[in-house]
Amino acid sequence: MRKINLIVIHCSATRCNQRYSIDSLRDDHNARFHNKGIGYHYYIERDGQLHKPRDESEVGMHALHYNAHSIGICYEGGLDEKGRSCDTxxxxxxxxxxxxxxxxxxxxxxxxxxxxxELEGVHKDCPCFSCQEYRDYFANIKP
Ligand SMILES: [Zn+2]
Structure with a gap:
C-alpha cells in the first residue's frame, strides 16, 4: 500500500446552477487523461451522493507533484451562477x-x-473555500 500523507480537496469548477454529474466528469477526465478514468478518488455530487471512482491504492491525477502520496476529493460546484469562485x-x-x-x-x-x-505553485481558487475549518475540526477531536 502506498503511503498517504495528504488529502487534497478540489471543486469541479462548475456553476452551482448547472449539474455536473459523475458521468460528465468521467467523460472530461477520459478526454484529458487519455482514457485513464477520473483523476480523483472521491466525487461528491450536489445531492451529497458519494462516488468512489478510483481506488485509494491507485495514484490519482489531481494535484501535480503531489499525486503519489495523496488522496483527491472533489465536490460538484465551486462557481456561483455568474461563474465566480464561490463556496457552493x-x-x-x-x-x-x-x-x-x-x-x-x-x-x-x-x-x-x-x-x-494551498499547494505550492498552484494559482487557482480551487476548492473555493478554506480547508482550515477541517484542520480545526480534526485538531479538536481524537480519531
Ligand atoms: Zn483542484
Whole structure:
C-alpha cells in the first residue's frame, strides 16, 4: 500500500446552477487523461451522493507533484451562477465531505487536509473555500 500523507480537496469548477454529474466528469477526465478514468478518488455530487471512482491504492491525477502520496476529493460546484469562485457546498455535500474526511483521517491519521489552492505553485481558487475549518475540526477531536 502506498503511503498517504495528504488529502487534497478540489471543486469541479462548475456553476452551482448547472449539474455536473459523475458521468460528465468521467467523460472530461477520459478526454484529458487519455482514457485513464477520473483523476480523483472521491466525487461528491450536489445531492451529497458519494462516488468512489478510483481506488485509494491507485495514484490519482489531481494535484501535480503531489499525486503519489495523496488522496483527491472533489465536490460538484465551486462557481456561483455568474461563474465566480464561490463556496457552493450544499448541506448534503458538507455532511458527506465531513463523514468521508472522518473515515480517511481514521485510516490515515497523519494525513494533512489541504485545499488544492494551498499547494505550492498552484494559482487557482480551487476548492473555493478554506480547508482550515477541517484542520480545526480534526485538531479538536481524537480519531
Ligand atoms: Zn483542484
Amino acid at each position: 457546498r450544499t448541506p448534503a455535500q458538507r455532511a458527506t465531505m465531513l463523514a468521508l474526511l472522518r473515515s480517511l483521517k481514521s485510516a490515515y491519521p497523519d494525513a494533512d487536509i489541504k485545499g488544492h489552492c
